[in-house]
Amino acid sequence: MTDSLWWRSAAVYQVYVRSFADCDGDGIGDLAGIRSRLPYLRDLGVDALWLTPFYASPMVDGGYDVADYRRVDPAFGDLDDFDAMIADAHAAGLRIIVDVVPNHTSSAHPWFLAALAAAPGSTERERYLFRDGRGPDGAEPPNDWQSIFGGPAWTRVEDGQWYLHLFDPAQPDLNWRNPEVRAEFEDVLRFWLDRGVDGFRIDVAHGMIKAEGLPDVGPVPGGRQIGLLGKARLPYFDQDEVHEIYRAWRPILDSYPGDRMAVAEAWAETPQRLARYIGPDELHQAFNFDFLDATFTADSFRKVIDGSLAEADLVGAPTTWVLSNHDKPRHVTRYGDGPAGLHRARAAALLMLALPGSAYLYQGEELGLPEVLDLPDECRQDPAFPRTGESRDGCRVPVPWSGTAPPFGFGPEGGAPAWLPAPATWREYTVEAQTGDPGSTLELYRAALRVRRDQPALRDGTLRWLEAEPDVLAFVREGDDGSAIACVVNLSGAPVTVPVAGRPLVASAPLDASGSVTHATPAVLAPETAVWLELSSVG
Numbered sequence: 001m002t003d004s005l006w007w008r009s010a011a012v013y014q015v016y017v018r019s020f021a022d023c024d025g026d027g028i029g030d031l032a033g034i035r036s037r038l039p040y041l042r043d044l045g046v047d048a049l050w051l052t053p054f055y056a057s058p059m060v061d062g063g064y065d066v067a068d069y070r071r072v073d074p075a076f077g078d079l080d081d082f083d084a085m086i087a088d089a090h091a092a093g094l095r096i097i098v099d100v101v102p103n104h105t106s107s108a109h110p111w112f113l114a115a116l117a118a119a120p121g122s123t124e125r126e127r128y129l130f131r132d133g134r135g136p137d138g139a140e141p142p143n144d145w146q147s148i149f150g151g152p153a154w155t156r157v158e159d160g161q162w163y164l165h166l167f168d169p170a171q172p173d174l175n176w177r178n179p180e181v182r183a184e185f186e187d188v189l190r191f192w193l194d195r196g197v198d199g200f201r202i203d204v205a206h207g208m209i210k211a212e213g214l215p216d217v218g219p220v221p222g223g224r225q226i227g228l229l230g231k232a233r234l235p236y237f238d239q240d241e242v243h244e245i246y247r248a249w250r251p252i253l254d255s256y257p258g259d260r261m262a263v264a265e266a267w268a269e270t271p272q273r274l275a276r277y278i279g280p281d282e283l284h285q286a287f288n289f290d291f292l293d294a295t296f297t298a299d300s301f302r303k304v305i306d307g308s309l310a311e312a313d314l315v316g317a318p319t320t321w322v323l324s325n326h327d328k329p330r331h332v333t334r335y336g337d338g339p340a341g342l343h344r345a346r347a348a349a350l351l352m353l354a355l356p357g358s359a360y361l362y363q364g365e366e367l368g369l370p371e372v373l374d375l376p377d378e379c380r381q382d383p384a385f386p387r388t389g390e391s392r393d394g395c396r397v398p399v400p401w402s403g404t405a406p407p408f409g410f411g412p413e414g415g416a417p418a419w420l421p422a423p424a425t426w427r428e429y430t431v432e433a434q435t436g437d438p439g440s441t442l443e444l445y446r447a448a449l450r451v452r453r454d455q456p457a458l459r460d461g462t463l464r465w466l467e468a469e470p471d472v473l474a475f476v477r478e479g480d481d482g483s484a485i486a487c488v489v490n491l492s493g494a495p496v497t498v499p500v501a502g503r504p505l506v507a508s509a510p511l512d513a514s515g516s517v518t519h520a521t522p523a524v525l526a527p528e529t530a531v532w533l534e535l536s537s538v539g
Contacts (some may be wrong), residue, residue, distance in 0.1 A: 001064045006047065006095065007048075007263075007358060008317075008318045008357070008358065008460075009318065009356075009357065009358055009459045009460060010046075010047040010048050010049050010359075011048075011353070011356050011359050011360045011453075012049070012050050012097065012358060012361065013044070013048070013049050013085055013353075014050045014362045014386050015034060016029075016052050016062075016396055017029050017034065017053075018063070018398075019060060019363070019397065019398040019399060019419075020034055020037065020073075020398070020399055021033030021037045022036060022398070022410050022415060022418070023035075023411075024235075024409030025414070026415070026416050027407075027411060027415065028443065029074065029398065030075065030076045030081070031076050031077040031082055031085045032077055032084075033411075034051070035084060035088050035325075036047070037082070037090070038088050038092050038505050042092040042093065042094060042456045043096060043205070044366060044431070044445065044446055045446060046094070047093075047094070047095065048095035048182075048199075049095070049096055050097040050201050050360070051100070051365065052064075052099050052326060053099045053101060054072055054073060054076040054225060054288070055070075055073060056068035056071040057073055058107075058170065059075070059215075060106070060171070061170070061171060062198055062326075062380075064099075064101050064171070065107070065170050066101050067106040067110075068109070070188065070191050077447055082497065083195060083196075086196050087158070087196075093364050095198035096199075097197075097198060097199040097200060097202055097261075098172045098197050098201070099217070100199060100200045100537045101203045102174070102185050103166070103174065103204040104165065104166070104204075105174060106172070107169065107170065107171070111127050111128075112128065112529055115126065115130065116157060120132075121385070125161075126175060126178050127175055127178055127180060128163055128174060129164035129172075129214075130162065131154075132260065133154075133156065133159060133160065133161070135254050137160075138160050139156075139423075141154035141162055145166070145216075145217060146217075147165065147166060147168070147387075148384075149167055149169050150384060150387030150388040151473075152381070153529055157335055160219070164214075166207060166261070168383045168396050172363045174343050176208040177241075186248065186252060186357040188217075189249060189253075190300070192254070193253070197260075199261035199262055200261075201263050202266075204264055204265060204433055204509065205242075205264035205265050205266040205283070206237050206268060208245060209239040209242040210235060210236045210241055210455075216277050217234060217235065218283075224382065238267070238273060242284060243277070246282040249262065250280075250282055261284040261285070262283045263284060263320065265284070265286075266286045266287070271311040274311065277315045278479075284320075285318070287360070288304075288319050288322065289322070290307065291305075291352065292306060292324070292328060294323050296336075298471045298472060298473050298492075299471070302349065304312060308321075309356065317499075318357035319358075320360055321359045322360040322361075323345070323348055323361050323467050325351055326392065326396060328360065328395065329475065330362075331365070332370040332371070333344050333373070334371075340528075342368050342370075342510075342529050343529075345368065345441075345508065347490075347491075347508045347528055347530040349365070349508070349530055350444075350487065350506065350530035351487065353448050354487035354532060355429065355463070356463050356477070362395075365445075366441065366442055366446075367400070367434060368429060368441035369426070369441075371394040372423060375391075375393055375397075375420065376502050377419070379420055379421060381420075383523045397421070397422050397472050398418045398420060399431075399483065400426045400427075400430040401431050406418070406421055406424060406426070407421075407469065408422055408427070408430050409425060409430070410422075448506050449531065451485075451505050455483060455505075456480070457478055458480040458482040458485055461477035461479040461483070461485070463475050464476045464478065466500065469492075469499075471491050472489065472490050472496055472525075473489045473491065474487070474499055474500065476500075477526070481506060485532055485533070486529065486532065487531075488530065488531050489529075489530040489531070490528065491528060492528075492529070493494050496510075497524060500534070500535060501522075501536055503536070504531055504532070504533050505532045505534055506532050507532070508530045509529040511525070
């Protein structure tokens with residue numbers, strides 16, 4: 001892949017740093033662990049890695065509470081470890097995207113400690129959103145906003161003022177109307193760009209600007225505000241002024257060689273508002289969570305795909321596709337869990353990887369990992385769990401690499417137990433167990449990513465839908481070089497005939513055909529199965 005616009009069709013692998021590979025034996029993944037596994041990622045066939053936060057942090061929210069944006073947390077290593085890791089990644093042909101967390105800091109950040117020590121109205125407090133409370137003695141929160149993690153979004157300090165935290169109280173929101181805040185983050189971007197990062201994933205990219213006056217949301221159905229993942233307009237999300245920030249960031253990215261990029265974790269009321277985050281003067285991409293939220297039906301997937309491609313046309317940029325991440329239950333489990341869920345997940349992976357744009361894979365999905373639903377409560381570390389009973393820990397259990405017992409090679413032999421325990425049943429899912437098994441999910445991903453990289457039609461080709469039976473999705477990707485790859489996905493519960501003729505390249509389950517598929521000898525596609533074919537003709 002050339003430097004030019006590499007991100008437009010990249011396969012990006014999300015590394016949840018705490019759970020990927022533990023090099024020093026303390027039970028927590030680290031940068032040296034990532035470095036040791038770069039050959040695996042290179043051979044898997046991905047183009048880039050997205051690393052979750054590895055900065056200095058009390059780890060109240062898995063590192064998304066940053067105390068120092070320019071320092072590596074000792075649990076993960078140090079800056080020398082980062083520099084060695086990124087050098088080896090680049091040598092292996094892998095790019096590095098890092099998380100930046102601009103909506104809030106940790107309550108342990110020096111700025112917030114200074115704000116607590118300063119008086120109301122001070123310059124230190126102006127970096128955050130401190131306000132007087134309501135009521136005769138100011139004992140009520142300044143407004144009715146709720147935390148994404150449950151409960152009020154305000155905490156009172158000793159002198160009687162309140163500060164805003166849309167997430168945990170240990171994550172105070174910054175005041176992005178303060179020029180000092182804007183200048184600080186522009187410098188943070190340059191710090192990591194100077195160290196060679198190829199891009200940024202922007203956490204809560206729609207949240208930095210709050211509506212003037214911080215107005216109440218008012219009554220909402222069910223009594224709980226829609227929050228981070230909602231589609232309604234809220235006074236703390238998707239304010240027009242947020243685009244000024246990205247118009248200031250884009251020239252910084254463009255000033256570095258190698259086509260540096262930024263992808264937004266953003267939610268908006270309409271596709272048109274989401275599209276505003278993307279463009280030649282703002283960000284390069286925004287995550288497409290609609291595909292993740294689609295049900296395993298032809299109608300649901302087709303609606304999302306058509307809508308996403310139309311949104312991409314609005315801004316002249318490719319869309320992104322994602323099935324799982326560190327905040328959502330793994331799609332094997334969402335699709336039914338067990339063998340049925342895995343069967344569907346394999347088909348959905350081939351559908352995703354055949355679509356135009358970039359694909360973001362979450363670590364372990366290439367192994368077919370399910371959600372761990374039965375973690376002991378005392379092991380759970382998600383700060384939302386005590387407030388809401390909901391937990392993201394089940395998708396964050398460390399990757400199983402080898403062996404027949406937990407922690408399955410996550411750390412060195414004799415090291416500390418992994419920070420989250422893996423179930424004993426994961427012996428079937430290890431990289432070691434699946435490598436070389438042609439029927440394994442790991443080898444399916446390796447084969448699909450290899451074809452995706454080698455076939456121009458799957459990189460930059462256009463998409464054209466084919467006529468197909470109900471509950472079947474079929475389309476062709478056609479490259480400028482005349483190549484054509486068809487993707488056919490049977491989302492029904494009955495076998496169907498493949499509606500195109502060509503040479504099968506990869507299938508999510510065994511195909512009832514040998515050699516090339518012709519109109520005279522069509523292949524039968526099993527229920528809930530996908531196949532890619534190199535076309536000789538289109539029927």
